[in-house]
Amino acid sequence: MPPEPTSSGSSRPAPALTFANEAPAHAAEIEALLNRAFGPGRFAKSSERVREFADFAPEMSFVALEAGRVIGTVRMWRAAVGEQPVAFFGPIAVEEGDRRHGLGMMLVERACAAARAAGEVAVVLVGDIPYFGRAGFSVAPGVAMPGPVDPNRVLSLRFRDVPLDGAVRPRA
Numbered sequence: 368m369p370p371e372p373t374s375s376g377s378s379r380p381a382p383a384l385t386f387a388n389e390a391p392a393h394a395a396e397i398e399a400l401l402n403r404a405f406g407p408g409r410f411a412k413s414s415e416r417v418r419e420f421a422d423f424a425p426e427m428s429f430v431a432l433e434a435g436r437v438i439g440t441v442r443m444w445r446a447a448v449g450e451q452p453v454a455f456f457g458p459i460a461v462e463e464g465d466r467r468h469g470l471g472m473m474l475v476e477r478a479c480a481a482a483r484a485a486g487e488v489a490v491v492l493v494g495d496i497p498y499f500g501r502a503g504f505s506v507a508p509g510v511a512m513p514g515p516v517d518p519n520r521v522l523s524l525r526f527r528d529v530p531l532d533g534a535v536r537p538r539a
């Protein structure tokens with residue numbers, strides 16, 4: 368079968384998409400992608416306050432690679448809501464030219480499945496319900512973020528029926 372024409376009009380085989388756990392070798396490409404995706408306001412987000420004290424979880428964090436290049440990233444952290452240990456999700460970003468093909472949702476689902484497999488009982492994030500609702504997230508009214516945030520954007524996905532009440536804080 369001839370290769371699919373690309374959007375640039377040229378004809379070449381589509382490079383294979385693969386996923387891998389985030390490794391130190393990906394760090395520079397991820398930083399560049401996050402800077403492009405979020406711009407200079409990136410570190411002002413309340414989720415960044417959580418990332419300052421939470422433990423990074425590389426086994427639940429993934430990159431999407433196309434021909435060896437990072438085109439998508441999702442990160443996960445170990446934190447707690449009150450006394451309840453939770454996985455804290457984010458950031459997620461997909462290279463602009465590769466969006467709207469389902470890659471973002473693949474990364475969401477992969478990171479959440481890895482959290483569940485690691486024994487986490489809930490994933491918490493700050494994000495838009497029209498997007499994350501597709502992966503089963505719902506508004507988590509009992510969860511208090513450090514710093515100002517629209518409470519309708521504080522979301523959780525629970526794998527067990529645990530109460531999520533209190534501040535997001537370091538895991539004991």
Ligand SMILES: CC(C)(COP(=O)(O)OP(=O)(O)OC[C@H]1O[C@@H](n2cnc3c(N)ncnc32)[C@H](O)[C@@H]1OP(=O)(O)O)[C@@H](O)C(=O)NCCC(=O)NCCS
Binds near residue numbers: 404405462467470494
């Ligand atoms: C959010 C993001 C990762 C989605 O990546 P993606 O590969 O395009 O995701 P998918 O292909 O799975 O889903 C795309 C769909 O989600 C929609 N969508 C994207 N962001 C959305 C949002 N914040 N709220 C509602 N819908 C959103 C798109 O419009 C698209 O809709 P369609 O299916 O009707 O065309 C990507 O847009 C991105 O990197 N954005 C910049 C960084 C960012 O905002 N991260 C999320 C912070 S909460």
